Amino acid sequence: MFEPDREQAVAREEPVGELVQRASQQLTELVRGELRLAQAEMKEKGKRYGKGGGFFGGAGLVGFLTLQALVATAIAGLAVPLPVWAAALIVTGVLGAVTAVLALTGKKEVGMAAPPAPEQTIDSVKADVAEIKESAKR
Structure with missing residues (x-):
């Protein structure tokens, strides 16, 4: 207790x-x-x-x-209606086209992301620093 x-x-x-x-x-x-x-x-x-x-x-x-x-x-x-070499060539061509589209799309996305720095944040910090300097001068 x-x-x-x-x-x-x-x-x-x-x-x-x-x-x-x-x-x-x-x-x-x-x-x-x-x-x-x-x-x-x-x-x-x-x-x-x-x-x-x-x-x-x-x-x-x-x-x-x-x-x-x-x-x-x-x-x-x-290969049933075509010779085997033609069937393999067609499938290879389709896979190559898909690869090219994916690679170009990836390159475009990476290009849009460059540079790898947070630009908006950097600009915001620069603006804050400028504001603080301006306030200190007053």
């Missing part, structure tokens, strides 16, 4: 310095405990992210092999 009189008597008996020291020590222990908990949690999450990344990598590899099988299937399907 909570005994207010006893607690107050103990508090009166202990000097303030000891109370502050004890509170500081308890706070330090609390922070260290929280840091250990955070470290353990991040370690566990790191393991899960690593496993997830491995599974995504495996899925990418199997997806790439699946795409190769699909290309072979398209060539085989076109």
Whole structure:
């Protein structure tokens, strides 16, 4: 049970310095405990992210092999009415066109993103600095 009189008597008996020291020590222990908990949690999450990344990598590899099988299937399907070399040439041409479109689109997007500096933020900071300098002159 909570005994207010006893607690107050103990508090009166202990000097303030000891109370502050004890509170500081308890706070330090609390922070260290929280840091250990955070470290353990991040370690566990790191393991899960690593496993997830491995599974995504495996899925990418199997997806790439699946795409190769699909290309072979398209060539085989076109080889029924055409010679095999013509079917392979058609599929290669289509894949080359898709590659070119993706590369040009990617180049355009990268060009629009350049330079890799936050220009709006830089301009805003420059304006703030100019305003502060102007205020300091007044």
